Amino acid sequence: MPAASFLRGLPALFSVVSSALLLVGCSQMGTYQDSSAPDAAKLRFVASTDNATIDYFDAEHCDGQTTGVLNNLFIANSQRRVGMSVAAPEKARGYLEIKLPPEQDVHLRIHTQTGYATCGSGFTLKPERGAEYEVSFSLVGRQCSIMLQRLQRVDGEDVRTPLLIKPGSLPACYGRNPIFPQPPVALADTPERTALIERLVSRSLIVVMTAKTINDNPVAFPPEKLDSLISERKAKIGFAMPDDYWALYRQNLVTFDQAVGSHTARALQRANDEYRQRLRSVDDKQLQAWAGTDAASDKRSTAALIEREQAMIPFFFQAKKEVLAETVDQHLARMAQMDAQYDVCSRFPKCWRH
Known part of the structure; x- marks a missing residue:
């Protein structure tokens, strides 16, 4: 390539390189x-x-x-x-x-x-x-x-x-773009609509899935386990605490155990409440068809209903995670409040904290 031609091409080359560098900088830092x-x-x-x-x-x-x-x-x-x-x-x-x-x-x-x-x-x-x-x-x-x-x-x-x-x-x-769609508007409640919705909720896939496990709430902390946990804690603390402290410690463990045992039932309640809310935006005719009161419809073959019920499955499992996380958070808060009440943290670095 002749030197003159090469030199004439430098400005364009520099422009391309500069643009590329600007794009790289933008990609590295973003607009936020x-x-x-x-x-x-x-x-x-x-x-x-x-x-x-x-x-x-x-x-x-x-x-x-x-x-x-x-x-x-x-x-x-x-x-x-x-x-x-x-x-x-x-x-x-x-x-x-x-x-x-x-x-x-x-x-x-x-x-x-x-x-x-x-x-x-x-x-x-x-x-x-x-x-x-x-x-x-x-x-x-x-x-x-x-x-x-x-x-x-x-x-x-x-x-x-x-x-x-x-x-x-x-x-x-809401409503600004596809990422944040406008939620459907709930229709006015009537006794007939409420009955139809309850019928659909009571036989939903989530209710059927959990029917056999909802009452299966094993006790994780039987009395001997509670005694063991308290003994271990006493050994770690290394100094005497009043009996009232250990009574409250035991009660907090029992409360936590009961909350964990009921987490599936509470998650199911959240899922059912959410499903009711979603069904409130469906018109009467569609509710009647899904509930099987419309003679021209098959109550379990409606693809739209099955799709709605399937969409509740991930919501239910997410609700279980949320309930468990809240249960743990509440337990930590109770234990931290207990240790603060009895001034444990000033003497024991690994006290309960929230």
């Missing part, structure tokens, strides 16, 4: 600007998959904002960092960190693309002031896996506490 609140929460996104992203949504950004891409062959991994007190996992393939506005509902959507396959999910979080979180994303076979943890430094050690992922949406964004 960290919260400037002095008590902003911090979140780390750790991904083991290729081309992983976590996008941010709130009431003012219903169309979403990007934070960058991780583990892309052509783009250097993000260097977004916000000075979190707990270090990233040693084997983390790629991660980024952002600041979130505290005490505000935000929706985070995670996505990955490997070859021709895509996988992802979204969840809602209301970050606490000054809190730190970590979201880990992995792909096992054809299934995406998301884990949310609260990060803390306790007595000089890193503590990761798993949190329940809530797949809720953002009411402020």
